[in-house]
Amino acid sequence: MFTGFGDAAVDFYEGLEADNSKAYWSDHRHLYDEHVRAPMQDLLLALEPEFGEGRIFRPYRDVRFAKDKRPYKTQCGATAGPHYVQLSADGVMVAVGYYAMVPAQVARYRAAVDDERHGPELEGIVAGLHDDGFTVAGDRLKTRPRGTDPDHPRLDLLRHRSLYAWQSWEPSDELHTPALVERIATTWRRLDPLGRWLDDHVGVTLDDAAQDVRRRR
Template identity: 85%
Template sequence: MFTGFGDAAVDFYEGLEADNSKAYWQDHRHLYDDHVRAPMQALLLALEPEFGEGRIFRPYRDVRFSKDKVPYKTQCGATAGAHYVQVSADGIMVAAGYYAMVPGQVARYRAAVDDERHGPELERLVAALHDDGFAIGGDRLKTRPRGTDPDHPRLDLLRHRALYAHTAWEPSEELHTPAVAERVAAAWRRMDPLAEWMNAHVGVTLDDAAESSRRRR
């Protein structure tokens, strides 16, 4: 049963930010296991009936092709379908949408944005989320896709190579209570129309999955 994140969750990540080393990790691993990972697993189980099975990301960074060799992530992130939640020294962050897309997905996304029925629908969804205080993120071009009319009515959306909505809450006593589960669920529900639009018009094919796997190698 989810009862909230542990009292040491924020302190653990503040310490990891200050000393991102194997020695710190080994000395404080019990805090991660008991105050971060176990509560995150309980949170996902509590949300599973409505949002589907969740998965917690590994705490170790993949530094093989990165100039930044810091070994550990300074947040615990998890997904349930197109939904995301993380806990860190900054508190809780939740999101929904597509954080990264391979070329085939980008092509389908832009075709849907260009469509005179589906594109305006997305435009309305994004505007409504923004009005409700959600931030809109996603990697995007600085200019415009090749061949795109500079006066396209949805040029800003066409620049995106990924698209998601997100919001966050600073650490508070609520972080350590069961109320976190309903707050996360309420945010995910509000972002669901965006996730559903992306699933319907972009989705993930077998080729997309294979390309994504190649990129992670």
């Protein structure tokens, strides 16, 4: 049963931001396990009946090809399908969407955006989320996709190579209470039209997953 994140959760990440070292991690690993990871597991279990099984991302960064060699992530992120939740020193962030898409997914996405029925549907979803205070983001081309009409009515959406919407809340007493479950669930429900549109028109296939694995190696 989720009772809230531990009292030391935010302090743990503030310390990790200041000292992202193996020594800090080893000395404070018990705080991560007790105040961050275990509550995150309970949170996902509380959300699972409505949103499906969740998965917590590993706390270690892949630094093999990165200029930034800090070994540990300064947030605990988890997913349940297209739904995302993250805890860090800045509080809680929730999102829905596709954070990264392989080329085949991008092609399907742009074909759907260009479609005169599906494209305006996404345009309306995004506009509604903007109006409700959500941030719509994603990797985007600085110019337009090759062969696209410069006057295309949904040119801004066609530039996207990934698409998601998010909202965050600063640390507060709510972070340490069961009430956080319903706040996250309510936000995910509001974001669900975006997730459903992406699932319906972009989706993930076994080929896409294989491409993604090769790309991340």
